[in-house]
Amino acid sequence: MAAHPVQALPAASLPRPRARLRVRLSASHATVAALLLPSVVFLAAFFAFPALGLLACSFLTQAPNGTLGLPLTLEHYRHFFDTSLYTHVLLSTLRISLVTTGVGIALGYPIALVMVRSNPVVSRIITMIVIAPLIVSVVVRTYGWQLILANGKTGILNWLLLTTGLAKSPVALLYSETAVVIGSLHVFYPMMVLPLASALGRIDPRFEDAARTLGATSWRIFRRITVPLSLPGLAVGCTLVFSLTAGSFVTPAILGGSSAQMLGMLVDQQILVVYDWPFGATVATVLVAIVLAVNIVSLRALSLRRTARKT
Amino acid sequence: MKNRLSGPIAWLLFPVTVAMMIFILAPLLVTVAISISDTPYVVFPPRGFTMNWYAKVLQDADFQASLGFSSLLAVSATLGALLLGVPAAYAWLRAMSFRGAGRRPRSCSRRWCFQC
Numbered sequence: 001m002a003a004h005p006v007q008a009l010p011a012a013s014l015p016r017p018r019a020r021l022r023v024r025l026s027a028s029h030a031t032v033a034a035l036l037l038p039s040v041v042f043l044a045a046f047f048a049f050p051a052l053g054l055l056a057c058s059f060l061t062q063a064p065n066g067t068l069g070l071p072l073t074l075e076h077y078r079h080f081f082d083t084s085l086y087t088h089v090l091l092s093t094l095r096i097s098l099v100t101t102g103v104g105i106a107l108g109y110p111i112a113l114v115m116v117r118s119n120p121v122v123s124r125i126i127t128m129i130v131i132a133p134l135i136v137s138v139v140v141r142t143y144g145w146q147l148i149l150a151n152g153k154t155g156i157l158n159w160l161l162l163t164t165g166l167a168k169s170p171v172a173l174l175y176s177e178t179a180v181v182i183g184s185l186h187v188f189y190p191m192m193v194l195p196l197a198s199a200l201g202r203i204d205p206r207f208e209d210a211a212r213t214l215g216a217t218s219w220r221i222f223r224r225i226t227v228p229l230s231l232p233g234l235a236v237g238c239t240l241v242f243s244l245t246a247g248s249f250v251t252p253a254i255l256g257g258s259s260a261q262m263l264g265m266l267v268d269q270q271i272l273v274v275y276d277w278p279f280g281a282t283v284a285t286v287l288v289a290i291v292l293a294v295n296i297v298s299l300r301a302l303s304l305r306r307t308a309r310k311t
Numbered sequence: 312m313k314n315r316l317s318g319p320i321a322w323l324l325f326p327v328t329v330a331m332m333i334f335i336l337a338p339l340l341v342t343v344a345i346s347i348s349d350t351p352y353v354v355f356p357p358r359g360f361t362m363n364w365y366a367k368v369l370q371d372a373d374f375q376a377s378l379g380f381s382s383l384l385a386v387s388a389t390l391g392a393l394l395l396g397v398p399a400a401y402a403w404l405r406a407m408s409f410r411g412a413g414r415r416p417r418s419c420s421r422r423w424c425f426q427c
Contacts, residue, residue: 035402110327144338156355
């Protein structure tokens with residue numbers, strides 16, 4: 001690595017691009033407000049208003065004829081947490097999301113490293129393959145997994161296992177939490193790899209070189225330099241994968257069936273089948289609250305760790 | 312080469328990478344393979360080769376209607392996102408220039424930097 005000699009220049013002779021930039025970027029607050037207005041109105045009307053409406057709905061009482069009204073009640077929340085069926089679905093949602101995120105981290109790092117560190121041709125091909133599924137609909141990909149995981153001899157994975165002699169009898173994978181984890185991992189894998197790769201790409205390779213010249217092993221370099229410096233990307237990846245998996249509907253509906261239910265399916269069922277809007281709204285609120293809580297806690301823990309490291 | 316992968320780590324990464332590429336592509340390739348299989352039911356490995364299913368789908372009125380509607384939806388969603396998003400992104404950048412222009416150290420050019 002050839003160091004570029006830095007020559008001291010007299011301050012007056014330096015061009016001052018920053019000043020010009022500042023002038024060009026400054027705009028009146030009114031212009032900014034006017035430009036933001038359409039998006040704000042759109043989000044207020046089509047996101048905030050319905051979301052708050054659903055939240056409010058979860059505290060209302062549904063009359064036998066289907067109309068919603070007073071009195072305000074916490075009965076639906078009590079019903080949710082008192083019924084073992086629903087808490088079971090809640091726990092299974094959390095378990096599936098956590099396992100998907102964990103496996104995503106374990107399988108995300110190697111690919112992100114290869115994407116960033118291998119030769120340009122290989123890394124371009126891998127990047128394309130990682131991104132490719134994003135342009136294919138989730139429904140199509142999930143049905144593809146259904147074909148692969150199908151129970152009995154018709155499943156492609158079972159055919160492979162039986163043909164190669166790895167298994168004596170067909171394994172039953174479909175309609176289990178494992179199937180949902182596999183499907184979710186496939187759907188949300190790019191959301192883990194891409195932020196990780198972008199964080200890894202920003203790491204100055206000289207840090208790793210310095211550690212290596214000081215005698216650190218590859219594993220120690222990975223643990224003490226690569227991982228801490230890629231934490232921002234990891235945080236983004238984990239947040240995306242966990243939140244999206246917890247809220248997913250298509251994947252558990254197709255691959256989980258009735259034995260691996262998730263909260264998203266419960267919301268759908270309560271609102272579209274049972275017509276119990278307040279209870280559906282309650283389930284939705286619990287889902288959003290838990291996803292938010294997990295994200296806030298994990299991001300807080302991460303930033304605490306970072307500040308602790310710095311001081 | 313300092314930026315390249317080498318040594319035992321590379322040997323570990325290679326099989327993992329290949330496995331993940333198969334994992335990513337498998338459901339897509341399987342779907343394509345089944346679509347040209349000459350059997351009315353799912354069978355693997357696919358038997359025979361036929362483009363009949365494609366001919367059938369393309370002639371199907373429901374498919375044509377769905378394709379039209381999907382395309383319309385995709386185009387209008389893109390246009391809508393552009394109309395709302397371009398001014399918002401522009402405004403966001405300008406709003407960021409109001410505050411904190413000097414707060415970040417010069418050495419860090421990233422706007423959403425976790426480190427500084």
